[in-house]
Amino acid sequence: MERFTLALIGSIALLICFTTGVSAAPPIVIDDCIKCHDQIVDQVSTRGGLHASEITCQDCHLEHPPKGTNAIPACSMCHAVDDKAHYAIENCQSCHNPHSPLEIDLGNTEVVKPVCVTCHDNEGTQLVEYQSMHSGLDCNECHLEHGQFLACMECHEPHTEEMVYNDCLTCHKPHMPTVVKYPETIPSSFCSGCHTTETEVLMANKTLHHDLTCAYCHKTQHKMIPQCTTCHGAPHDRDLHSKFPNCLDCHIDPHGLEK
Ligand code: HEC
Ligand code: HEC
Numbered sequence: 001m002e003r004f005t006l007a008l009i010g011s012i013a014l015l016i017c018f019t020t021g022v023s024a025a026p027p028i029v030i031d032d033c034i035k036c037h038d039q040i041v042d043q044v045s046t047r048g049g050l051h052a053s054e055i056t057c058q059d060c061h062l063e064h065p066p067k068g069t070n071a072i073p074a075c076s077m078c079h080a081v082d083d084k085a086h087y088a089i090e091n092c093q094s095c096h097n098p099h100s101p102l103e104i105d106l107g108n109t110e111v112v113k114p115v116c117v118t119c120h121d122n123e124g125t126q127l128v129e130y131q132s133m134h135s136g137l138d139c140n141e142c143h144l145e146h147g148q149f150l151a152c153m154e155c156h157e158p159h160t161e162e163m164v165y166n167d168c169l170t171c172h173k174p175h176m177p178t179v180v181k182y183p184e185t186i187p188s189s190f191c192s193g194c195h196t197t198e199t200e201v202l203m204a205n206k207t208l209h210h211d212l213t214c215a216y217c218h219k220t221q222h223k224m225i226p227q228c229t230t231c232h233g234a235p236h237d238r239d240l241h242s243k244f245p246n247c248l249d250c251h252i253d254p255h256g257l258e259k
């Protein structure tokens with residue numbers, strides 16, 4: 001009797017399983033994921049950024065194996081290729097892990113420049129328009145992480161010992177380094193490493209030019225040559241100036257001025 005009842009219950013259970021198939025199992029819900037994928041749930045909740053706050057696991061993973069064969073989403077499902085130039089590039093996951101999308105390892109990808117310029121057009125354009133030895137470098141040689149950069153001295157010696165990183169930027173812009181511009185406040189000692197003669201001559205000079213800085217006369221742009229008359233007008237009488245149009249015929253040298 002007992003054996004019969006058990007057998008009957010068993011048959012009914014089998015029958016239910018047979019007729020309804022696997023779908024009898026409750027569908028996997030979001031709270032279930034942690035039971036089997038605790039590391040990923042932890043990764044997404046602590047480092048997922050907007051992929052944690054704006055969407056859930058199941059917005060991306062619409063299906064689950066073994067029944068679902070399409071468990072992995074394409075990025076373009078939500079970041080439509082037509083929306084931004086940045087979404088049209090290939091191999092998104094070489095930079096972005098979908099579970100921690102802003103932890104980008106720029107060292108991981110071979111060529112980043114085409115991707116960087118999808119958002120930073122200015123810097124890309126500068127490097128192209130002002131050809132320099134930097135134009136041939138990829139962005140990630142200086143920007144190892146997004147938003148970070150190497151100081152110039154990681155690759156170069158300063159012109160004089162006193163210079164620190166910010167001084168470099170006073171004269172050079174990293175994406176157009178050969179265009180040297182500077183403010184009038186730049187100390188003359190920054191020029192002296194490369195122009196020892198002019199510096200020594202001016203230092204030894206006893207006239208009032210001795211007290212002027214290099215940048216006071218050579219204003220703004222490297223290699224700019226000032227005219228004496230810009231500051232002094234024509235101080236002597238007209239005859240003298242027309243006879244000797246070149247001030248340096250008498251005054252010899254702006255740095256080694258003779259009175
Ligand atoms: C009962 C355990 C279990 C639960 C609960 C579970 N998974 Fe899985 N999941 C697995 C196993 C096991 C695999 C590996 C299956 C395979 O490779 O065939 C897997 C694989 C996956 C894959 C990879 C699929 C592929 O094609 O590589 C994704 C994505 C996934 N699960 C997402 C989820 C999400 C999202 C949830 C919560 C909604 C979830 N899983 C809940 C056990 C589970
Ligand atoms: C923005 C979409 C997105 C979200 C949100 C997301 N995933 Fe994924 N997940 C992916 C993609 C894409 C892959 C394939 C990764 C690969 O190819 O390496 C993946 C892979 C997986 C895998 C299988 C590969 C592995 O790394 O083990 C599992 C399991 C998984 N996800 C679980 C989850 C869980 C659990 C959540 C929620 C806590 C989640 N995912 C949230 C997009 C997402």
Ligand code: HEC
Nearest residue numbers: 049050051054059060073074075077078092096098101102
């Ligand atoms: C189910 C939709 C969906 C999928 C699939 C998806 N994303 Fe997203 N993603 C979003 C949403 C929603 C946001 C937040 C709003 C926005 O930026 O559009 C977002 C934001 C991001 C962010 C910025 C994150 C932050 O915290 O600021 C990155 C990076 C990103 N996604 C990359 C990817 C990559 C790479 C893939 C493919 C591996 C992918 N996404 C797949 C929906 C998705």
Ligand code: HEC
Nearest residue numbers: 075079086087088089090091092095102104109112115146
């Ligand atoms: C070479 C690396 C690289 C590749 C490849 C890459 N990205 Fe990005 N992505 C970035 C960087 C860097 C950011 C800026 C992150 C930040 O602002 O912190 C970013 C930001 C994003 C953002 C958030 C900002 C926004 O404009 O919406 C989304 C979404 C995104 N990427 C999606 C994608 C998708 C989709 C792909 C593939 C089609 C992709 N990325 C390929 C490096 C990359």
Ligand code: HEC
Nearest residue numbers: 086106112115116117118119120139140143146147148149
């Ligand atoms: C999806 C768009 C996007 C991509 C791709 C991207 N960036 Fe950015 N980047 C941004 C945004 C947004 C900021 C923040 C700008 C701000 O704070 O003014 C930023 C900031 C920066 C900064 C710091 C700016 C500052 O003032 O501190 C640097 C450096 C930078 N990005 C370099 C890169 C490099 C190199 C790449 C290529 C590997 C890249 N970016 C790819 C969007 C992007």
Ligand code: HEC
Nearest residue numbers: 131132133134141142150151152154155168172174177178
């Ligand atoms: C990752 C290494 C690296 C960093 C960081 C770097 N440079 Fe360079 N730079 C180079 C290389 C390589 C050259 C080619 C010549 C050489 O080998 O010195 C170069 C050349 C130059 C040149 C000569 C350009 C030409 O075309 O004649 C200037 C000027 C310059 N760098 C200034 C700077 C300044 C200023 C900084 C900081 C804002 C800086 N560099 C940061 C690698 C770097």
Ligand code: HEC
Nearest residue numbers: 113116117120123124127134137138139142149150169174
């Ligand atoms: C030779 C090194 C070097 C290379 C190559 C380089 N950068 Fe930079 N970049 C820097 C330095 C240094 C700064 C910081 C300048 C500052 O603090 O004013 C910077 C700043 C930036 C900034 C912040 C905005 C700004 O102008 O201050 C962005 C964005 C940027 N770089 C993008 C790029 C992109 C995109 C590429 C490739 C196309 C690139 N960089 C190549 C060194 C470099």
Ligand code: HEC
Nearest residue numbers: 152153156157158159163164167168171180182190191222
């Ligand atoms: C007072 C302005 C000034 C400052 C500050 C400055 N530079 Fe220069 N730098 C120049 C000039 C001018 C040149 C030469 C340009 C030429 O040859 O036409 C130059 C050339 C270079 C070159 C090309 C190689 C060479 O030596 O001729 C590199 C590399 C360089 N600078 C790196 C740096 C670094 C790194 C710093 C910060 C430590 C720095 N510079 C600070 C003005 C400056």
Ligand code: HEC
Nearest residue numbers: 159182186190191192193194195214215218222223224225
């Ligand atoms: C890194 C070395 C370097 C630094 C720093 C530097 N210069 Fe020069 N400068 C040069 C070189 C190289 C030349 C070209 C020399 C030549 O053509 O014979 C030059 C040329 C000049 C010329 C002459 C242009 C011409 O037409 O003959 C002037 C003026 C000048 N520099 C002023 C300055 C001033 C002012 C500073 C400081 C603000 C400065 N330099 C900093 C390397 C440098």
Ligand code: HEC
Nearest residue numbers: 206207208209216217226227228231247248251254258259
């Ligand atoms: C950027 C401005 C500037 C330029 C360019 C300039 N000077 Fe001067 N010079 C001065 C200043 C400032 C003094 C100090 C006296 C004054 O305020 O007039 C001075 C003084 C002098 C004096 C008098 C020196 C003394 O000790 O009494 C002579 C002579 C002179 N300059 C000649 C020249 C000649 C020649 C040139 C061209 C080779 C020249 N200067 C270029 C600004 C300049």
Ligand code: HEC
Nearest residue numbers: 188191195198199202209212213214217218225226228254
């Ligand atoms: C009073 C203005 C004045 C001051 C201060 C000054 N210079 Fe000059 N410099 C000139 C003028 C004017 C010339 C053009 C001389 C000529 O036509 O032969 C010149 C020429 C130069 C040249 C080109 C080569 C040469 O000697 O003719 C260099 C390099 C130079 N100056 C560097 C410097 C440096 C470095 C300093 C600071 C130590 C400096 N100058 C300070 C006015 C000045």
Ligand code: HEC
Nearest residue numbers: 228229232233234235236240244245246247249250251259
């Ligand atoms: C024929 C030679 C000669 C020529 C050319 C000449 N100077 Fe002079 N300059 C002198 C002599 C000599 C003095 C000193 C006499 C004095 O103290 O009155 C002098 C003095 C000056 C002084 C100082 C004036 C003062 O009041 O202390 C300035 C400034 C000056 N010259 C600028 C110039 C300029 C600018 C030019 C070119 C436009 C020029 N000089 C051309 C011979 C000359």
